[in-house]
Amino acid sequence: MAKNLLIVESPAKAKTIEGYLGKDFLVKSSYGHIRDLVKTDDAIDTDNNFQQKYEVPADKKAIVSELKKLAKSAETVWLASDEDREGEAISWHLFETLGLKDENTKRIVFHEITKPAILKAIESPRKIDYNLVNAQQARRVLDRLVGFELSPVLWKKVKPSLSAGRVQSVAVRLIVEREREINRFEAEASYKVVAIFNTGKGKEQLKAELPQRFQTSAEAEQFLKDCVSANFKVGNLETKPSKRTPAAPFTTSTLQQEASRKLGFSVARTMQVAQRLYEAGRITYMRTDSVNLSDTALQAARAEITSAYGDHYHKQRQYRTKSAGAQEAHEAIRPTYFNEHSIEGDNSERRLYELIWKRSIASQMSEAEFEKTTAKINVSTRSEDFVATGEVLKFDGFLKVYMESTDDEDQEGFDDADSDNKLLPPLSVGQDLQLKNMQATERFSRASARFTEASLVKKLEELGIGRPSTYAPTISTIQNRGYVVKEDRDGKERIYEVISLENGLVSSVKKTEITGAERSKLFPTDIGVLVNDFLVQHFKDIVDYNFTATVEKEFDEIAQGYKEWTDMLSNFYGPFHSEVQDTLENADRATHERELGVDPVSGKPISVRVGRFGPLVQIGSADDEEKPRFASLRKGQMIETITFEEALDLFNLPKKVGAFEEKEMTVAIGRFGPYIRHNSSFYSLPKGVDPLDVTEEQAIEIIVEKRQKDKDKIIRVFEENDEARIENGRWGPFVRFGKQNLKIPKGTEVENISYADVLKWAEEDSKGSTGKKTTRATKTTKAAKPAARAKKK
């Protein structure tokens, strides 16, 4: 039996450390927290100093009993969980749950997994820091109280199964408020003037822009007219050196942002792939808020840069963490071995690894050096000057390996690559230039961008809300609850004007562009808006953007021993609990109802509200003799912004479009989009076809095509039973047997499948499915959207 038992949080970490410590040490993992508050309402006794009831969750029972046994026979138990609030609490829970004794338990901490760091930690053990533990308990209890008192208020006043919490509710609020900001936004037009000159020497051209913009078409046109007979001269030339420095190595949040921008990964995907890289020993821990690199890493990076690129490409840098509330229990995310520029693995693993490798290496490289030249061009007939800029790269430095992306490329509407960093042609002050052409293009100001998953994480981190381990789950939660959807939306056409001056003539044309198209952006749903407004109205303090920052300050004071954790909680809970009671008693049910006007046909009122199955339009009221008419809102429409006309249009469906094979065809919109119904079969409309415009011919064509496709899907129908067939599915061939879908075992040739095989598989499937099906069912319920869940009932 080993003399020493050392417990860390992650099994991959345990494996690494075991290698450093030799055979006197047995290194085990706790797999994170081993205890949590019981799920019931008696978890916290609010009348009795917030005393907590903990339990070991079912999935942790095995590990706890194993650790208990090992701890008993060990001479010394080393608690080596992370050096932060949660880590300290994990050590405390271990101490309590495993029944450890003070005299042979040692608490050690290190924030990088390197041999020297571990050995040093072992030399300076300490005791559990109960102030830090108390700070964690305060955090845990506050989150439970907020979550488990607010959520039931929503069940009563809005809809069952909803949730609210310190983190998720603020995340939703950010999205709702951004959406409103965009809705309120009115684009302002202005005219940007760009000119192209011939330099006279050779054929080189010079592109220059007017720094100021014109507000009206008339002003822009006047400017161009004034330029018809003008002379153009280089008035001023300036050359300045400039530098760019590399970005800090990755934290969880910045990794999610860059993987989203450069690789198109969702935050969940990034974390899954990073987890695999971590477990394979390729990268350091992926849930971190630190930009720090260990000395070992700094040296390895230097060695790699010097040998691969040369001495002058290396510059050692230590970065400072900027984000609020950072706890820095780990290193930045970096490759374990800097000399491996790329790795084996699947496509996503290779790409993410390379991103991490490049970013980390670049962070230890020299600045890139540029020379920026600015030329001013005078116009003889006007006071304004054109400006041409050129940038030459003098030394690439870190740009040799890595270039950070930004979210808001094209923020000001420069949709052409006009600020291309190019060398200017040779110029001299006073030199005459010949105008080739000039264009004044109408451009529009832009609203703030909608959030992507990754840019929302960035914002949350800036506000100090959430932790590296919860960013991805939070983003999933607000989508699973139906508060937010990640979607693409089509843009709208917009007309803009281009005024040109060429060959002494000024002319104007109208052009069209697409504006407002979105890809994978977060949009609030009506239920998200409704819940947010309810929370803002009744629990302003909790959903305040500064709430977390404020309580974090108090947690820090507790951690430093300046404040009692129970005092802090009493001060918070008293007023909060009364708010909850007051809201339960007095607040109205929230439906977000809005009157739109009066139906011109029936004279009845038209209103929109959130109903049992989502947002709807209603003509008439429930009190009328005649039942009201209903229609669901369509994707992209919201209660807040739908117009009277759009609402009326929704009643144009379902609509008859004619007949086919003596049966009527109707077009309508269902949960899966627009469809044609014919002879009790359903045919989806292809994208881009407006259901209101579908003609009889088009409808027939769609039906015929779908039938052919279905026919092609069937590979074989068994003679013995036409309910048994082999079909081509999304994941290759499978067997459809009545209502059962059966997998074809690997290695089986499709031609060789007999009816007996099918019967055998069907038997096995129904036998094995009893246990399996239940887990599957709970899973779908969890992930299912509210509408689908309601239906299940």
Next chain:
DNA sequence: CAGTGAGCGAGCTTCCGCTTGACTT
């Protein structure tokens, strides 16, 4: 799978943070 839109009121839902599996359909 492609509807529905009132409500008897059972029994359920829910938080944030720390970790990894067993699932993909």
